[in-house]
Amino acid sequence: MRQPSEFDDRPWQRVDPGRVAGVDAVPTMLAAEEQKLYFWLTSEWMQGRGDVVDVGCFAGGSTARLAAGHAQAGHGGKVHAYDRFTAAAGVKRRQLYQKGIAPFDGPDIFPLAQSLLAPWADRIDFHRGNIEDLGWPGGPIEVLTLDASKKTDLTDRMTADFFPSLIPGRSVIVQQDFLHWSQPWIAAQMVGFGDHFEPVGFAPNDTVIFLCRKPITAEALSAARIDNLSDADLLDAVSQTRQTLAPFSVAHRLDRMEKGIRDNPGVRIAWQMKWRGDKC
Numbered sequence: 001m002r003q004p005s006e007f008d009d010r011p012w013q014r015v016d017p018g019r020v021a022g023v024d025a026v027p028t029m030l031a032a033e034e035q036k037l038y039f040w041l042t043s044e045w046m047q048g049r050g051d052v053v054d055v056g057c058f059a060g061g062s063t064a065r066l067a068a069g070h071a072q073a074g075h076g077g078k079v080h081a082y083d084r085f086t087a088a089a090g091v092k093r094r095q096l097y098q099k100g101i102a103p104f105d106g107p108d109i110f111p112l113a114q115s116l117l118a119p120w121a122d123r124i125d126f127h128r129g130n131i132e133d134l135g136w137p138g139g140p141i142e143v144l145t146l147d148a149s150k151k152t153d154l155t156d157r158m159t160a161d162f163f164p165s166l167i168p169g170r171s172v173i174v175q176q177d178f179l180h181w182s183q184p185w186i187a188a189q190m191v192g193f194g195d196h197f198e199p200v201g202f203a204p205n206d207t208v209i210f211l212c213r214k215p216i217t218a219e220a221l222s223a224a225r226i227d228n229l230s231d232a233d234l235l236d237a238v239s240q241t242r243q244t245l246a247p248f249s250v251a252h253r254l255d256r257m258e259k260g261i262r263d264n265p266g267v268r269i270a271w272q273m274k275w276r277g278d279k280c
């Protein structure tokens, strides 16, 4: 029997927009409700028992929402921003210029991210490079936001680096791409972790929040590896996810995930997954 959770009525929806006004200048790929969730997690929910880690910061949008909440709550500790901080011309055009950033030369977006995040610089640590090579220096993580699980092999490596530092009974992971049809391996990973995590909340468009229930051991990591899974394994995991996510009424999203697996046999890289059929 699922216990009621403090995430059930999506309390981040009630965040006063005036409190987050300062982050509007920082462009983000997050949907509006996801942005509120990120701010609420650090301003209202977290207790300051560990650091905040943002895996996939891009130009700073998600990190800004986390850092603004962290600052308003007066937490010590740090917000860690991981990314390689590069962007191709098309991404710059769609995600930066169309959102108010002045055009600039080259793929390097690190100076831009630093400047956009300057209001919270005292609490942000930048980790620049390939996330799977950078690793985590150690220390408890209370909020872990994940937006870079685009390839199964790299996701396994990132998971092994960060998840053992979660605090059982306290830490949350925010799987930002969980419900996106192009990354079905995230659902499979969470099925593999079994009762180490409990799904506690959902924020449209794609985010599912999990509370860490048990220490993440080497055995748990091994059971949750995704790079070795077959398409049949992925389909089975989506089927199991239907039960665990039933309270969030997301069956139609899982239908799309199943179609994505069937239409893309053996593909394990998000940007190589092709949607066939109606516009997605």
Ligand SMILES: C[S@@+](CC[C@H](N)C(=O)[O-])C[C@H]1O[C@@H](n2cnc3c(N)ncnc32)[C@H](O)[C@@H]1O
Pocket (backbone or CB within 6 Å): 027, 028, 029, 030, 055, 056, 057, 058, 059, 060, 061, 062, 063, 082, 083, 084, 085, 086, 129, 130, 131, 132, 147, 148, 149, 150, 154
């Ligand atoms: C969807 S974007 C993140 C969007 C961001 N959270 C926001 O609020 O706008 C994913 C980011 O992950 C980064 N990324 C993906 N895989 C990576 C890897 N293996 N190493 C470093 N960065 C990676 C990309 O550079 C990209 O900026």
